[in-house]
Amino acid sequence: MPSNRIERANSELQRCLSTILNHKLNDPRLTDMLYVSEVNVTPDFKYCKVKVGLDTNNRTNIDNVLKILKKSSGYIKRELAEMVKMPYIPELIFEYDKGMEASIRINEILKTLEIPEDKGGDDE
Numbered sequence: 001m002p003s004n005r006i007e008r009a010n011s012e013l014q015r016c017l018s019t020i021l022n023h024k025l026n027d028p029r030l031t032d033m034l035y036v037s038e039v040n041v042t043p044d045f046k047y048c049k050v051k052v053g054l055d056t057n058n059r060t061n062i063d064n065v066l067k068i069l070k071k072s073s074g075y076i077k078r079e080l081a082e083m084v085k086m087p088y089i090p091e092l093i094f095e096y097d098k099g100m101e102a103s104i105r106i107n108e109i110l111k112t113l114e115i116p117e118d119k120g121g122d123d124e
Contacts, residue, residue, distance in 0.1 A: 006041060009086070014039040016083040017050060017092075020076055021069075029068055037097040041090055048090035051097040057105070062096050069094040 018036045033055035041048045052069070054062055069076070073092045081089045 003043075006043060009041050009045070010039045012084055013041060013048060013050075013080070013090075016080055017076070019083070020079045021052075024079055025072060025076065027068055027072065030065060034065065037099070045086065045088050045090050047093060049093045049095060051095050053097040053099075066094055066096060 014036050017039065021030075021034055021036065035053050036050060037053045038051040039048060052065070054065060056062065069092075073094070076092060077089050
């Protein structure tokens with residue numbers, strides 16, 4: 001179970017990384033909706049696994065976004081260093097959050113269902 005210190009660091013890093021990715025990283029190739037779904041920093045604060053979600057299930061787009069984030073990690077770390085007070089800014093490891101794929105698929109299925117409208121009235 002992570003300590004309060006780690007949990008606070010994860011929360012703060014997630015907030016800051018979301019801001020950087022959505023407002024400061026101006027890369028035209030990042031057209032899909034991109035968000036940070038989870039952040040896990042190691043207890044020694046050397047590494048940070050960053051799970052990102054995309055509003056797409058196109059594998060090529062996902063791979064391209066992960067490559068862009070990896071190449072931009074130096075810039076992202078510099079921005080992060082200005083936003084958080086940490087003795088060491090961790091090495092960022094970006095991963096795709098596969099849970100998002102399931103959510104997209106469920107939403108697609110729900111859109112295709114024909115659910116009759118509830119007329120109300122009868123409470124059995």
